[in-house]
Amino acid sequence: MEPLIHIRDLVKVYQLGEVEVEALRGISLVIEQGEFVAIMGASGSGKSTFMNILGLLDQPTRGEYLLEGRSGAHLTRDELAEIRNQKIGFVFQGFNLLSRTSAVENVELPLIYAHLPSRKRREMAQKALSAVGLEGRERHHPSQLSGGEQQRVAIARALVNQPSILLADEPTGNLDSKTSGEIMAIFQRLNDETGITIVMITHEQDIAAFAKRKILFKDGRVVEDSAP
């Protein structure tokens, strides 16, 4: 079977004025359907750049990235947006919810751009919110929710379109350890129950411990991979 993510010799070079910065220097990876991967590394190791490319927010300079066997290299901005909408869910460190917009409306956001009718949207958003344990909080605005609850809204938003992959960039970075544990428990449960692939960036060992596979980045290269 085709692996979910297939990466070969991925290189990303940033042009900062006169200076070229190599953020990624040849990454080769295969991530299968249903994996729960933690990507670790010091800041500047290239893990955020890697996530942006994985999430089709950025394009590699060289090398190949196949998501479900398809390359994003020659797609337009709008075609990439459509793939993000259908295949990828994002969870950010800073939650990135729309303030002044209720929880359920935040979760509906990807469905709006998938052109679903409003009744269907509301139904799916409510289901996603209950999946992360936020029934009854649909009408609350982000400012009325705790950090952990906000991150759960963000997870519901990432899941609402039933994507193949969930990308989480330091999802517990702004949370205390107890709430972090709760969020990780949700990740594990989703991974076990729905088989969704999760790729998560973290720099904390105990958060990474929740994942099934750990990959360590250093200076734009993979230096350690716990995959069998």
Add this chain to the structure above:
Amino acid sequence: MTTLFASLRIALRGLMVNKMRSGLTMLGIIIGVGAVIAMIAVGSGAKKRIADQIASMGSNILIVLSGSSTSGGLRHGTGTVPTLTVDDAKAILNEIQGVKSVAPHISGVAQVIYGNQNWSTLVYGTIPELLEIREWSLQSGRIFTQQDLDGAAKVCLLGKTVVENLFGGIDPIGQIVRIKKVPFTVIGVLHPKGQSTFGTDQDDVIFVPLTTAQKRLFGQQFPGMVRVITVQAKEPEVMKTAEEQITELLRQRHRIQPGQEDDFSVRNLTEVASSAEESARVMSLLLGAIASISLIVGGIGIMNIMLVSVTERTREIGIRIAVGAKSKDILLQFLIESLVLSLVGGILGIGVGIGSTLILSRFTQWPVLFSIEAIGLAFLFSGSVGVFFGFYPARKASLLNPIEALRYE
């Protein structure tokens, strides 16, 4: 459709959050649309008044004025010395095609006395055709007849202003007034016509039979002569040729040699009037154009606020792009916001425009005229201002780089 509706809701919510800012932004459009509507209403009101006055003067009229004549080396101005005759008038009617009717007249200012009241007014000695041509109608009484003309009867018709100044509340019909000390019986009162295009009171007038005027009032030193012949053509198309033919005919009749100056002049009244109408039209266009500038300034206000809004919401745009918003979704969202701003401003502006115009006309007595076309046009214009000035900020938003937008603080 779903997206459009959702975009509309997102846009409305965005505007509601910043009520004060949205209101101030709209104010520019409100003032702009209001000004356009008010200015066009005032302009068309003025134009309509002039058009009405032109219609009240009668249509297709040529005026033949007695010309300058030279007597003893002294040149007199146009109309000072009568050089036209009643026979000239008859010749014009009989010999020139396209002439519907002619009416010669002599006129002069005279003191009119009734009881212990007196009033100075313009007295016309003429035939009933003049009243027809100039569209004067009777309010009461009767017009003078051919018999009155033949017998040089001492009868007169009074204009509204004269009646008001001499009679107060009394019915003037059958009363005797003295014009230049000659007693005349009042046989009719004319319908009021109001002011002329040039501001003179058209109702300050008395009509008497031409023959009577010639014998008793003005014409004694020039028997059989008239100062003015009013000619009405059958249709506007023949005005030009009639004007030329009248000139030709009168030169022949007055035995004027080629190269010699005319002793009369022919004027096309409609041309004078339509140039007044034209200047009113230009005026109203000019007013509208000036008002449009304020609408454009309002549009720049919208652009300014939308640019601020895009910058403020960079992160929101980043989130939307990350979860799958396409460029056109973002573009649409911000375009709708500026369109809503300008259209709501447009609707309020229509109200403000109509309201302020009504207040203005109440206090200044200016005639105003609203037209659905002008209001519709101002509204559409405000909408296009919204799209035009909203496009640049919206496009800027739709082309943001999602990674940078998400990192934006």
